[in-house]
Amino acid sequence: MEKLNEAIEILKSGGVVGMPTETVYGLAASIENENAIQRIFRLKKRPFFDPLIVHLSDLSQVEGVAKDVPSVAYELMENFWPGPLTLVLPKKETVSGLITSGLDTVALRVPKHDLALKLIEELGQPLAAPSANMFGRTSPTQASHVRESFPDVLVLDGGTCEVGLESTVVQVINQEIQILRPGAVTAEMLKEVAPSYHIVRKTKSVAPGHLEHHYQPQKKLILIKDLTKNNGSLENAVELRLSPDPALAARELYSKMRDLDKGNRDFIYCRWENEWKGQLWEAIWDRLKKAATTVF
């Protein structure tokens, strides 16, 4: 409780705090404070062309930041919020272009974590927050991960993130729901709520910030889909073993990557099984592929 109050004071005075969510930890600042937003980019060494997600405490805050919201977007919010779904919507003029990288859209979500919701509610302002890692590096799923990267930032400890992968990012364009980043809310789940819409997975970079490489450990990560194509030695490598249960594999992915990164082997490898298909596996594959230096 005391820490929550301290976090609110920091946010009010233009600072940033580490915030737990169900997906990954965020590095949060009030959307009303441009200096604080700038500080997020500086701390993360994040390029200004990569826009931030705005976190709300509930649906009633949508109208304050977005306009011309299509009715299907409201249906998605009602079904998946609080939860790991981010909606890209036309932004209100009052939202700082620093948050949206000059785009005329803003990305919104309500996280499913009591501490985050309390923080936003009691501050009374939405929070802009990217994942709390250095730009391009492995995302944080525990408070200690955030402290390692940002020792001077106050972190609210909300335990281990339940989902462990960043939210699904979608944008509604005419009769299409475009998935800009896969996550725990899958295409099938979206289709169920919006059966008359086409669910389209955008593989090419359509939004600034969707880069080919991301989530990378310091060590080289080799992703092996076809063992017969790997002719290098794995002798000095350590294996990143994923659980066959996709929910567990997602939850553990980033913390395993971080732990193995600290070991004394030269590189990390991960074996991908043929039967890992559909649903959450797509999001896990997306992160692994971007984190890998080589894919066989």
Ligand code: TXA
């Ligand atoms: O689960 C999550 O989404 C976590 C937690 C903290 O909420 N946040 C997160 O933020 O993953 P970040 O900054 O690591 O990724 C946000 C991504 C950006 O890289 C960008 O690709 C996309 O969301 N995004 C943000 N605003 C956008 C916009 N207006 N149009 C298209 N994509 C946008």
Ligand code: MG
């Ligand atoms: Mg990130």
